[in-house]
Amino acid sequence: MTPDRTKAARDLLAFYLExxxxxxxxxxxxxxxxxxxxxxxxxxxxxxxxxxxPSIAAKPRTLAERPAAPPPPSAPPPSxxxxxxxARAQARSAATLDELRRILDGFEGCELKRHxxxxxxADGNPQARxxxxxxxxxxDEDQEGLPFVGRSGKLLDLMLEAIGLDRTTAYIANVIPxxxxxxxxxxxxxxxxxxxxxxxxxxxxxxEVLVCLGGPSSQTLLGFTDGIMRTRGRWLAYDTGRRxxxxxxxLHPAYLLRQPLHKRLAWRDFLAVKKALNA
Numbered sequence: 001m002t003p004d005r006t007k008a009a010r011d012l013l014a015f016y017l018e019x020x021x022x023x024x025x026x027x028x029x030x031x032x033x034x035x036x037x038x039x040x041x042x043x044x045x046x047x048x049x050x051x052x053x054p055s056i057a058a059k060p061r062t063l064a065e066r067p068a069a070p071p072p073p074s075a076p077p078p079s080x081x082x083x084x085x086x087a088r089a090q091a092r093s094a095a096t097l098d099e100l101r102r103i104l105d106g107f108e109g110c111e112l113k114r115h116x117x118x119x120x121x122a123d124g125n126p127q128a129r130x131x132x133x134x135x136x137x138x139x140d141e142d143q144e145g146l147p148f149v150g151r152s153g154k155l156l157d158l159m160l161e162a163i164g165l166d167r168t169t170a171y172i173a174n175v176i177p178x179x180x181x182x183x184x185x186x187x188x189x190x191x192x193x194x195x196x197x198x199x200x201x202x203x204x205x206x207x208e209v210l211v212c213l214g215g216p217s218s219q220t221l222l223g224f225t226d227g228i229m230r231t232r233g234r235w236l237a238y239d240t241g242r243r244x245x246x247x248x249x250x251l252h253p254a255y256l257l258r259q260p261l262h263k264r265l266a267w268r269d270f271l272a273v274k275k276a277l278n279a
Contacts, residue, residue: 083109116178136176214252
């Protein structure tokens with residue numbers, strides 16, 4: 001190489017160095033992510049050699065700097081028919097309330113679980129003589145993991161106190177153990193998927209009296225087709241498969257907060273529950 005060309009090449013390399021270029025490409029491809037950091041292969045420089053594009057000449061990123069791969073998409077939930085059959089099988093396998101809770105914690109067949117913060121299983125004394133069942137938890141219940149802890153729960157506590165009960169002498173649960181998004185009404189498919197679990201729940205608690213709070217609960221568990229105003233206060237038998245439990249439907253505390261004049265009707269129903277427990 002003539003002195004003039006050598007000087008031109010040195011000047012070009014000095015220009016690259018000042019511009020921040022610290023690696024050049026050679027004629028042969030190099031896997032810079034395999035093993036250690038390979039030494040840069042320097043191609044013979046010449047005055048006529050074009051400057052490598054900045055995007056190519058930039059220092060290659062290490063493995064730690066490479067963008068993380070997106071997480072794999074979660075598996076879609078099973079069809080409602082498959083989920084209902086799975087729920088029936090798993091609910092039957094629960095021999096205790098603790099087992100039933102663990103099964104619900106691991107159950108993936110209900111879409112509501114994907115949106116709820118946590119499972120809302122039950123509250124109160126599982127040895128109580130009376131069990132109250134509502135429809136589904138709300139925002140406060142989803143936050144605390146306990147049923148009936150919001151405004152309607154405070155009203156329910158007052159109603160229990162009026163007939164000599166509290167959460168140490170009563171047991172409280174819901175047909176749906178996960179909060180529906182935005183407190184919307186559960187779909188019929190969601191209700192049918194959760195139904196085997198609440199049925200097994202009632203069977204394991206085995207109360208003397210079952211109280212359904214609100215129309216959806218009474219329709220799901222007691223088979224009523226009429227509205228709650230027509231069905232409240234009526235006694236019938238709830239069959240667990242092992243024995244029959246005295247059951248009654250009454251107005252939901254959330255409804256009573258909107259319609260306080262109807263508290264007198266719920267008071268009659270609670271007096272009937274008290275009479276049944278004292279009989």
